[in-house]
Amino acid sequence: MTIFEALRASHDRQRRYVDAVLVTKGDTPERKAAYKQLKEELYAHETAEERFFYIPLMAHENGVDLSRHAIAEHHEMDELLEKLDETDMSSSAWLTTARALGDKVLHHLEEEEQRFFQMAGKLLTQKQKTELAHQYNAEFEHLLNKT
Numbered sequence: 001m002t003i004f005e006a007l008r009a010s011h012d013r014q015r016r017y018v019d020a021v022l023v024t025k026g027d028t029p030e031r032k033a034a035y036k037q038l039k040e041e042l043y044a045h046e047t048a049e050e051r052f053f054y055i056p057l058m059a060h061e062n063g064v065d066l067s068r069h070a071i072a073e074h075h076e077m078d079e080l081l082e083k084l085d086e087t088d089m090s091s092s093a094w095l096t097t098a099r100a101l102g103d104k105v106l107h108h109l110e111e112e113e114q115r116f117f118q119m120a121g122k123l124l125t126q127k128q129k130t131e132l133a134h135q136y137n138a139e140f141e142h143l144l145n146k147t
Helices: 005-022 029-057 063-086 092-123 126-146
Strands: none
Touching: 005 029, 005 092, 005 126, 029 063, 029 092, 029 126, 063 092
């Protein structure tokens, strides 16, 4: 498995979790569970991805701007999650913010898969791609189990 395959597996889950959150209504157990699942996935993914994908890419001049952009988007998603945490789940404002988060997540995933992975594929060796996948998966699982 390469780092790209490992990241795509999480991306696929994120897409499903975003969809699950957006079909829920009100302050219900379904919404709470769907949101918790999305939030935990995003936290574990962002943290492990920054450590084992973006930081290694920053070692290459061509990877610095790309990595900074992606990490900035992670920060924007974190801010939306904080806003959701502070908003009543039954309010229309919660769903509006959840939609904004969903749009940001989907944009980020598409950008990574369409642009970042291609550039990273040229910068990382095959050995790095495999090693980073193992490190990412181990960290991701560790973080997911902590939440």
